Amino acid sequence: MRTKNIAMILTMALTAGLCQTAAPSQAATPKLSAKKLTMKVGKTAALKVKKTSKKAKWSIVSGKKNIRLTAKKKTSVKVKAVKVGKAKISCKIGKKKLVCKVTVYGPIPPCVVLTQSPIVTASAAPTQSTAVTASATPTATVAPTSTPTQTPIVTPNYEIKTINTPGPVADYDCLQVEPAGYKSYFNGDEGVIGAPWCKEIKFFGTDIWRNEIEQIIISDSNKVPKEALGQFDLSEKQNGSVMAWYTDKDNDGKYEMTIGQNGGVVANVNSSYLFSSIKNEEENEPFLVGIENLDTSHVESMRAMFYFSKDGTKEFDLGDQFDTSNVKDISNMFIEMGEGTLKKIRLGAKFDVSKVEKQSGAFEYTGKPYELYCYVKDDATRQWFIEHAEDMCWYIGFYTSWDYKPGYNDYIVNEQSMGLAGMPIRTHEPTDNRIMAEPAKYTELPSKDENGYPISYVTDAKRYYFFGTEIKRDDIEELTIETSCKVPEEVLGQFDLSEKQNGSVMAWYTDKDKDGLYEMTIGQEGGVVANPNCCYLFCDLSQINGMGNLYTSGVTDMSYMFLDYGANGKNNALDLEDNFDTSNVKRMDGMFAHLGAYSEYYSLRLGKAFTFKGLEKVPLLIYYNTPMDLRGTVYVSSDEVRDYITKTIEGQSLVMYYEVVQEVRMF
Secondary structure (H helix, E strand, O other): OHHHHHHHHHHHHHHHHHHHHHHHHHHOOOEEOOOEEEEEOOOEEEEEEEOOOOOOEEEEEEOOOOEEEEOOOOOEEEEEEOOOEEEEEEEEEOOEEEEEEEEEEOOOOOOOOOOOOOOEOOOOOOOOOOOOOHHHOOEOOOOOOOOOOOOOOOOOOOOOEEOEOOOOOOOOOOEOOOOOEEEEEEOOOOOOOOOOEEEEEEOOOOOOEHHHEEEEEEEOOOOOOOOOOEEEEOEOOOOOOEEEEEEOOOOOOOEEEEEEEOOOEEOOOEOOOOOOOOEOOOOOOOOEEOHHHEEOOOOOEOOOOOOOOEOOOOEEEOOOOOOOOOOOEOOOOOOOHHHHOOOEEEOOOOOOOOOOOEOOOOOOOOOOOOOOEEEEOOHHHHHHHHHHOOOOOOOOOOOOOOOOOHHHHHHEEEOOOOOOOOOOOOOOOOOOOOEOOOOOOEEEOOOEOOOOOEOOOOOOOEEEEOOOOOOEHHHEEEEEEEOOOOOOOOOOEEEEOEOOOOOOEEEEEEOOOOOOOEEEEEEEOOOEEOOOEOOOOOOOOOOEEOHHHEEOOOOOEOOOOOOOOOOOOOOOEEEOOOOOOOOOOOEOOOOOOOOOOOOOEEEEEOOOOOOOOOOOOOOOOEOOOOOOOOEEEEEEOOHHHHHHHHHOEOOEOOEOOEEEEEOOOOO
16 A cells, blocks of 8 residues: 555656646747847847747848848848848747847948049940939839838948949940949958958949849849839930849848840940949859840950859859950959859850950959869860969969969869869760779789798789789889770780770770880770779779779779779879769778878879769778878868768778878879
């Protein structure tokens, strides 16, 4: 009986405890980290929602021109104070709505106006016409019901100056010249790195500043939708042929600006500053959309066209309709674009430099060293870029050295030979023809010396033969991968290495320098397609040429592929180049085992297409049989590859004696 009573008491106590524990959870309601924010113009504050795991929906319900919402996340957002005034932020979590009131105070610091403003003249002789006509002033088609129209605050100290000067009116309908009216002021919190100057540019002389726009959309229609907050006539003739309108679809206080003309927008002869100073802080959202709807065939000046624009995409593609055949001025065209975050700029099939006369500073401050690639349409364009690279400030600025280095030219790429991801254009795939698997025929090295003592080898204790032939791999001083299977007449011997034995993949060798070591070539029309089993393919070799002609996208096993590579001490570097695709590889056991074993220093570059995403087993990539004095560097193209190598096995690196660093090209 006593036992039962004790059991009942314990049961009741536990039940009560559970109820007390559960009560707060049931009563918990989402709350904002602040119900009120008081902020100074230009400052940023974080706003969070507490006591919930649900996704919050953030929006500005009033005062949209006074604040901006950026970096929206599941339970937080950043609020930036833009203009003096008040605003309200709504946070919806399911059916519950939370509100934060924001007060923005303090005028922007007094203006310090530059004594001289730069002038850009149109290619044709400029006439003293009015920069912006009255019709360019915004006229709202659908006035916001909850928020009155506001005019941006401009203090008396600001003097609006004009950079760009319109020229004669064209005889065809086109977009007007962007006069780039701007104000300059001193601000210690913002501006160009190293100089606290701010320059804000108006959008075609309207009351909207470009830093209030997060995206420009080029449309092939000039029909203004009903939901537009305002519209402007941006046609040069002021006949309504080119219209612009803006929206704020995500309620973040920044506008989506559309420029439209039936059939596509015809750009002005002077298109300087056209897409300048647009910054989109939304993740993976471009600042420019629909560039294929822009006709640039008449343009002569693209000066500062993308000046200071930025988004989070890290890649910028002008497409294949961006015609520069008449362009004479590209100076400062991409200056400070991306603010050092860009990895790739593709100029496209119609980016013609044949008439360019001015190009100074075209890429100044644009990219970080050894990270930004510029893709051009052909070798002639690439040679022009290399010739003018120093004048264009390619890789020059505060993100890198202030001195031009010839090595920077490696990052100007002819896309006829390299695809957009650094991959070669594949001329013959899909195909069933490919190289056979390496049978890895070998002979054992002695295990004991002449006195009977055991021999310890730094490398593998085997010596391998080339595809089952009588040629030892360490008798090959150089292997070349070729895009033709035609065997030349002067060869010493040849083999059919095709998997189907149909002659589609051939190998041949020579000894041009008569040193008893062979120059071996493997060739297939369009490039050699690797076998899914690439084990031991390049083992015991020391030099490979034409790695870009090997297609590895179908390979699943690369175990011991480069076993003992460079172990003869004759070479101290291996570059897999940027088309070495490992996306389907499942195993890489000992892929670079004993790499450069007899070198004091060795470098390995994995390239842009190298990934571990398909692996089924964590491999030890580089290791040695005995302790080594060797030191080396593995160059990788991404944080993901670097982190996989250095952190996979509880912090143990997968490459012994090697430091792993992000791409700094050494080849």
